[in-house]
Amino acid sequence: MKQRPLSPFMIGPYYRPQLTSMLSITHRLTGVLLSLVGAPLMLWWLAAVSSGPDAYRSMTAVLGGLPGLALGLVLLFSLWFHFFNGVRHLVWDTGRMLELEAAYRSGWAVLVLSAICTVITLGVLA
Secondary structure (H helix, E strand, C coil), X not given: CCCCCCCCCCEXXXXXXXXXXXXXXXXXXXXXXXXXXXXXXXXXXXXXXXXXXXXXXXXXXXXXXXXXXXXXXXXXXXXXXXXXHHHHHHHHHCCCCCCHHHHXXXXXXXXXXXXXXXXXXXXXXX
């Protein structure tokens, strides 16, 4: 009998990540990212807008550089991904699309819709 590890740490040669598991992990990570980074940045933006032009200029100077724009892009994609994947989970809660093929199809749809909506939102904001 072949000796296989019995621990949950099987990533590597013993476990091939699947789309469904990666999307589940990504859904959790985007939720944490939006809560711990996105919400404070939104509060900072609201405070800067309400504090006057000088505060707003300093905030846009920080977030207007390449790192700030990259962070904004990641947060924007995270927002759309978390939204569409949340809708996917709500559909699952109704007992629909639980078959493996439907789960994969909806997973790819979440990724494609997230990318499309990110690009559209960037076009609107630019």
